Amino acid sequence: MRTLPPLNSLKVFETAGECLNFTLAARNLNVTQGAVSRQIRQLEEYLGVSLFTRTPGKLELTAAGLELLQVIQGSFSEIEKEIASIRDPNLRQRLTILAPPTFCSRWLSPRIGSFAQLFPQYELHLYTDKEEGVSFDLEICFEEINRHLEKDRILFVEKYIAVCNQDLLSDCMKLEQNAHRMLHIRHKGDHLPSWADWLAAADIPLPAGHAPGITMSTQEQVINAAIAGSGYAIVDQNMVDFSLKSGALIQFSPLQARSRYGYTLKVSPAKLGIGKVDNFCEWLKDRALDLF
Template sequence: MDKKPEERIFAIANGTIVADAPALGTSHDLRAGRRAARLPPLNLFRVFDAAARHGNFTTAAEELCVTQSAVSQQIRQLEELLEVRLFRRMPRRVELTREGTALASAVGESMALLLRACERIADPKAPVILCVNAPPSIASRWLVPRLKRFMQLNPQFKVTLLASNDPVDFDRQDIDVAIRWGQGNWPNARIELLAPDRLFPVCSPALLREGPPLLVPSDISRHTLLQVVNGSFWGAWFGAAGAGGMAFEETLYFNDAGLMLDAAVQGQGVALASRLLAESDLKAGRLVRPFDLEVETGAGFHVLTSPDFSEKPAVAEFRRWISLEGRESA
């Protein structure tokens, strides 16, 4: 039995022959496909909603603070895009067609949803979400223990804390406040020093009891040195202590200052730490300071905010609060 040639369906769309298009059997279907593929500009629906509610283009124009001609033109544009007639034009008023009535119901519901959403956002009694971004080390060791106090003082603010060392771009990231360590040269940001970076050695009490004694700064060379990979200030500290040019038996490197301090707590060696990062461990007795000498690094932790939104009430209050906390710790 001969096999019939495969049947193929052709349709013409915008002057182009389209093969294998069974869903485009009629010109009406083609128009429906085009309509579904693109949503008209949303401002046209705003104009349509006003005209549908008032049943009059002139009254709609007064509500929207535009001319009657502008309303008429935008309604015509919407009708052309949808390829349906939305209004019957009467001498002194307009009436919705069947298609217009169906669209008016959906548009009215959508506008009401948008209005309620805007009211919730603008409600001064509604909780304000504040997004804070900080490196993992200072986020976990210094900021987290304090956030509860901030929210108790400001119950209208809710804080979302993100831990990251990534570069900050307030124009592209949904961040209100960032904390970063450095020398204060970040572009496109309002920068305020949280605390200067004065470093001093720390170690676990067990290391002092069980390891080689730490009587003078040069004794540190007999222990494992703990430091971060992106730079160390041990040389500056030993120089200030008058013990420069020493060789060390062993050094462990970490990509995060918090991990370095965890290693120090576990007795794996001696680390250089700032007061902000080591504060909780020092208070709890997990770390001790074998020497009081501190060295300035010229850097420190800074609070970064967007220049455009740094005076926004929630951001301004957080800036004020964290500045006080930083001064108390330093």
């Protein structure tokens, strides 16, 4: 048996916490201000803490009130989405996936057809950005892989290789002189350490005060620039396997440096156990196993 306060009092508190005005909350809920005040008071008595600080003309959430409001908002949103998916058969069969742009275009998109063949009943939607009103069934994240991450969340770690197109191949062994043609990936306001890690593994020091090179927002942009002959790039081998096979890119050094970054899988607790989510996660992990 769950020990929860009346759900109606939680709904009243959510509305009051968002409005920070009992009169407006009462209007939105179509009840009296007295009813709102009574529900809030009963909830505070149940919890044993104050949820609001009340001063003349001003209503504010306490620290406990703010924490509870965030929990309630998230929980009610998940409940609302799940009820909508149960009511709408189309939503039950729609699988929405959020993934980084490069992963989506370079790795997932060329392979997603095999999943669609295995499970033709699902309507697949791939996103590279969060959109208002879209409930994602699962999210693929790009992040630093550390010992605190659960192993079953990790898909694979990046493997850095050095690439360029055919036109730049003749100068590829003179990187110290071609720092201005190095293509960098921007990450959290700085360079992703792909070049630094690969150069360290190759024991190639760059001269002090070397040219900064070219910095771009995504690995996808860097890969396209390398294909076009704009410069040299250190990229994840998993993202360029098709480009290497086609000859659009050439790996100009056999060295492979293991990255500290990789791709992980994130599924909200509310989505665990749902058939479409479990099927996709199993399919995804089967294909990622070979990349470690």
